[in-house]
Amino acid sequence: MPLELTAEQEAVAGSRRGEGAAMAMRIVAATARLMGAPSLIPIASAHIDGALYHGDSGTLFAEKLVEGGANVVVRATLNVGSIDLTGCSKNRLPPHERDMARRMMEAYRKLGCEPSWTCAPYQAGHRPAFGSDVAWGESNAVVFCNSVLGARTNRYGDFLDIACAVSGYAPYYGFHRSENRRGTVVFDVSALDSKFLASEVAFPILGSLYGREIGGAVGVVVGIDNHPGEDALKAFGAAAASAGAVGLFHVAGVTPEAPDLDTALQSQPPDMTIHVTDEMVADSRSRLSTVAKTDRLDAIAVGSPHLSAAEFNRLEQLIAGRRLSTPFYACTGRHALAALEANGSRQRLEESGVVIVVDTCVVVTPIIPDVAGGVLMTNSGKFAHYAPGNTGYGVLYGSMAECVESAVAGRPLFGAMA
Template identity: 30%
Template sequence: MSRRPLELAAEVMEKLASIYGVSELIEVAHVHISGVSYLTIGDAGLEFLEDLASKGTKFRVSATVNPIGFDLEHVEQLKIPQDFVNKQLRILNALKSMGANLILSCTPYEIIDLPPGTHVAWGESNAVIYANSILGLRTNREGGPLTVLAAILGKVPKYGLHLDEVRKPTHLVEVKYSQPLNHLVASALGYIIGELVVTGVPLIRGNIIKYFSESPHGHELVKLFLASLATSSQVNRCIIPNLSRDYGGEVPSKVIEVEEKDIRKAIDELSSGATPDAIAIGCPHCSLKEVMLTYKILEREGIRARKLFLLFTSRRVKEELRRLGVLSKLSERGVLVCADTCIVVSPIVRTLGIKVVMTNSGKAAHYLRRMHGIDVVLGDLYDCIKEVRNGA
């Protein structure tokens, strides 16, 4: 790459604008960079980022960064090869030298506070859909390289979800399900709605909404639901009345009904009957509340993990757990708390020889099958925790 990064970024954004048929670029207040694990971007991505950094590139806007391939604290335990570690650290150094904020989490919405209506450029599908659906932030689903270029230029083409008319609901989804919503159902429901809607802005209606807005763990249900929805579709905004901050009250005429049998079908699609040899929760990264809930269940039931129990969260939550003294207690219970990474973008499925993973996340279930080619069992958080009681 012989050209100046700023010129390169400007050319990319202008050409993109022209293929989307718009003439304007819009300034963004924040960028969330995805595509940073060495597992997914390989030498190609590493060389691109180092190339940019070597030219003295500095990001124009504040930029946070998605998870990488490991938690530095557990490199040996997770058997991460030295070459992988070195190359991953080179990626981080390049991003840091350009001014990135290394939160290494897929939940920037729990870390960064921005007012509704703010235009941002986020990669990472679960963050994008949460930003548009709940926070009223405006972003399209940007790809890895584009987020880096957006941080350099500070602008993106003004199309898609940056525009008012594209943010209105396109499908009314009537959910006919009367039982309480748990992690399993939230994941499966998001997945099936994504498959049915494919692209557009669904508006959710039905009894289940109260679990999102009233349950003490509603935020965690919303995260799992939206992450699954974005995984099975190109949907980047979903309106949940009472929670979506910038919903204007429009109701679309196109109606889709989802019943219990559809949810069952999604569970069957995502879940096998195999016996798990590892449990993984935290896709998206667990909030502090979710970790504490897991901890309380383990304590209450007196469970000590007899198989690999991986819990993924942000560095910020992990530090908080350390401060509260919970990190060591989780470790005593056999839970390996990993920050900075997740089961999908880490090579640990291969390095630890994991064959079957049980998870509460529809997104993880989808990608573990497709990217890592392993069997998955989808279950509620409670069932995942109970599963660790059974020896491997």
């Protein structure tokens, strides 16, 4: 079916709102044609992943939109950039790259985007209404938006996300359509020990397993008796979206489109049921570490997705005023930083040796020092997936408690309140 644009959409593409908006509308329309979408749909908001510097072309693209007079016409929050503009942490970008990264972040601000600089906008007040159509980028934000909030978005990539925000439209395909949100695979964790499911390591481990097993399909998790909390669902979705092409998951009895299994399956039989075993969990946990047992520990990083205020409370309780022997990086957004400053936690954490990283994170910009054969410990399934390639460090995966106890001891320790 050929794409049909409305008279208003055709007019915008023809420069009624200026050259910047025309370019954005043409990008959205071209994408819709490639995806076989019959039409464009209005969106309620956007989350922009394209402000992270990957090369000069991204900066020049954003500045071209600005020069064309473009402005976003819906609420548009910004994902992490390449620079901590708050000055909490410092990076090692060379002068040219640092300048271009700063120019890029400024260009998106000029387009009218909110300088939120977080990969967890849903915990910074950007929570689209259930059933609303949006255009979000950043894999964990997309999967949380679809799964936990029940808003509707595809995995919008760099430049398409801002084009949707400027035009106000997105292609009508994929997860915007109800039939494509049906669960097709059952991911059954009912055989697992309830103590494991209640532990803080469970959801990153299960999310990583889910992503590898399911890929881009829509799965329904069954066997979770109680709501695990937003931070657990955040960790699950981030790990799943890193290990696979996951954009939407359901948890029966927990997430809004899955009051029960039958509803999530839209009353159709699943294509497959995966019965998760203890052996599968053990294998998934082992895969999150890329180095064998070692006494070496060069850095610890948490906060991918960005730490929430509740997670910072947990971190501070675990540290309990002790001094950390290993560099400890805690990545977060300005929303959480404001809370830390208001209650005095920032000062206490920094006095213990925590480096708070704001506006960005340690796997997308060079903050952690270059160390040959370095070993990084993390409680994040997403960090565990990306850190080896992005930082050059080998990874050890552990709970938040294990990360803290290891930081105090200066060597990897496991078994601490996992």
